[in-house]
Amino acid sequence: MIYLRAIHPSDRKSLREELFFKLSPESLRNRFFGLKLDLTPGELSYFTDVDFLHHVALVAEVDCCAHRRLVGVGRFVRGNRKSEHAEVAITVIDDFQGMGIGSLLLQQLIDCARQLGVVQFEGSMLAQNSRMAKLLHKTRLPCRSSRESGVVSMSLDLRRQAA
Numbered sequence: 001m002i003y004l005r006a007i008h009p010s011d012r013k014s015l016r017e018e019l020f021f022k023l024s025p026e027s028l029r030n031r032f033f034g035l036k037l038d039l040t041p042g043e044l045s046y047f048t049d050v051d052f053l054h055h056v057a058l059v060a061e062v063d064c065c066a067h068r069r070l071v072g073v074g075r076f077v078r079g080n081r082k083s084e085h086a087e088v089a090i091t092v093i094d095d096f097q098g099m100g101i102g103s104l105l106l107q108q109l110i111d112c113a114r115q116l117g118v119v120q121f122e123g124s125m126l127a128q129n130s131r132m133a134k135l136l137h138k139t140r141l142p143c144r145s146s147r148e149s150g151v152v153s154m155s156l157d158l159r160r161q162a163a
């Protein structure tokens, strides 16, 4: 069973220990565009203490040895609280990739975004990150992309329902 819920400031420790430290070098590169050894206290606050208007973040958990283990996180950040455009990012730990968790997080983020009046998701990914590209295409929403210096910028139109 996979559980999705809103992120909470108390997730700092699990975000760092159960998710960040469990990412392979490839996943870290895909998420942060470079190798990253740790999250700073400031980054942990930024990632977990969100206002759900300008910055919305959800976590995915699974049952593990009598507790819930954090295995994925997805977020979108708007330019400001009223912006119709938001930058989306999703991360699932390697051991749980390919099980549909990224798709679940993305769908839930799309639902939240629509309720807040967001009409476009934007995302930047390394050109070789075919998994994230597939994830966006799988929504079957209109998707535009452009490529520059090994980075693909994609935008997803949330106004339409899936084709």
Ligand SMILES: CC(C)(COP(=O)(O)OP(=O)(O)OC[C@H]1O[C@@H](n2cnc3c(N)ncnc32)[C@H](O)[C@@H]1OP(=O)(O)O)[C@@H](O)C(=O)NCCC(=O)NCCS
Pocket: 026, 027, 028, 030, 031, 088, 089, 090, 091, 092, 093, 096, 097, 098, 099, 100, 101, 102, 103, 104, 124, 125, 129, 130, 131, 132, 134, 135, 138
């Ligand atoms: C991109 C990412 C979020 C996808 O999450 P996920 O939970 O693996 O996604 P899903 O299981 O919903 O799979 C989506 C599609 O990706 C592909 N995919 C996912 N994992 C894969 C794997 N291990 N091998 C091959 N293809 C894979 C599949 O084609 C799948 O489509 P399908 O259901 O038709 O088979 C995850 O790979 C990840 O966290 N990567 C590292 C961080 C990153 O790149 N984030 C994106 C930039 S912000």
